[in-house]
Amino acid sequence: MTDAAALRRRTQDLLAAHPPATTDRTDFLKARFDAGLAWVHYPEGLGGLGAPRTLQAVVDAELEAAGAPDNDPRRIGIGLGMAAPTILGFGTDEQKRRFLRPLWVGEEVWCQLFSEPGAGSDLAALGTRAVRDGESWAVDGQKVWTSSAHVARWGILIARTDPDVPKHRGITYFICDMTDPGVEVRPLRQITGEAEFNEVFLSGVRIPDTRRLGAVGDGWKVAQTTLMNERVSIGGMRIPARAA
Ligand SMILES: Cc1cc2nc3c(=O)[nH]c(=O)nc-3n(C[C@H](O)[C@H](O)[C@H](O)COP(=O)(O)OP(=O)(O)OC[C@H]3O[C@@H](n4cnc5c(N)ncnc54)[C@H](O)[C@@H]3O)c2cc1C
Structure with missing residues (x-):
């Protein structure tokens, strides 16, 4: 089951494997997508985990606190x-x-x-x-x-x-x-x-x-x-x- 605690762990694993300070921005975003942390309510394999949409805030907060880049949502x-x-x-x-x-x-x-x-x-x-x-x-x-x-x-x-x-x-x-x-x-x-x-x-x-x-x-x-x-x-x- 994907709950808030599981998403926090998954996000920390992503950050450990791809430290934002030393990872190319696009590479980080691709890794985030592949980890299912792009839009968590999307299906697995398509950037999500089939999780409730409200849990996206948990992922976003962890990433922001770690200084991770976002995908510039206003541009796209x-x-x-x-x-x-x-x-x-x-x-x-x-x-x-x-x-x-x-x-x-x-x-x-x-x-x-x-x-x-x-x-x-x-x-x-x-x-x-x-x-x-x-x-x-x-x-x-x-x-x-x-x-x-x-x-x-x-x-x-x-x-x-x-x-x-x-x-x-x-x-x-x-x-x-x-x-x-x-x-x-x-x-x-x-x-x-x-x-x-x-x-x-x-x-x-x-x-x-x-x-x-x-x-x-x-x-x-x-x-x-x-x-x-x-x-x-x-x-x-x-x-x-x-x-x-
Ligand atoms: C910021 C912005 C970004 C946009 N970006 C895109 C985009 O990327 N792609 C895209 O495809 N479109 C885009 N549009 C177009 C938009 O979505 C509308 O389709 C378009 O503005 C409405 O058509 P029109 O300008 O020909 O106005 P009209 O349809 O001619 O309407 C003019 C006025 O008449 C009123 N009116 C129309 N029909 C009736 C009726 N039967 N009865 C009473 N009043 C009526 C309308 O409410 C309006 O006040 C954008 C619009 C804006 C403002």
Whole structure:
């Protein structure tokens, strides 16, 4: 059983094996993930121990007292708060293994490709199209207000895959590689001089079907998981801005 005392011992073992003062920051974070002390309520093998979420505070307090580095959660808030729970809920085992560790460690930043010029509050009206072509999808459209797109490696993306059914039913959820050809990120400069948001233009972007999250046509349901988690996480988030 994983109780507070067991978690304290496990955390002290991590600190003994990887002293923060002499361990590279990223190596320490990887070791923490592999010890199941990243997010203790996640499953074993995916950075957790299947423990009650409330016990995370025990681990965090031990690590803070020892001067251990954190994963700079404000920098990777969209990944931690929105992409990760969606991948956990709907991803294949392969997707969970591929994406969750670099997401938590902070090696890969995530952004959210939901809002469009004609689909804000009425998100299900989105017009970005994804058309199946063999083992991949061809994606065309425009997103807006995309926080962190300029530093992101991956984007959680919803697109219309069936225009002939009621709007909430014709949407599918994908993981978009922001470095792929056809992805163009343009900054939206604010009056402060900073550019925290972007427009993202998608032109013939090829997304392999292995990067679909959930079933075809189930994107609205999958997106609800993202949005429910967004409501919880967004309060504490700070987005890195481009220099003025
Ligand atoms: C700080 C910040 C960060 C963001 N980051 C991202 C991001 O990373 N990725 C992303 O996809 N999106 C992002 N967004 C976009 C955001 O989540 C919303 O989708 C978007 O702001 C709402 O769309 P809109 O701006 O077109 O407003 P609209 O939908 O046009 O709404 C404008 C106003 O009209 C009101 N309104 C709309 N419909 C109705 C109605 N039927 N009845 C009465 N009133 C109505 C709204 O309440 C609002 O006051 C971000 C927004 C903010 C503020």
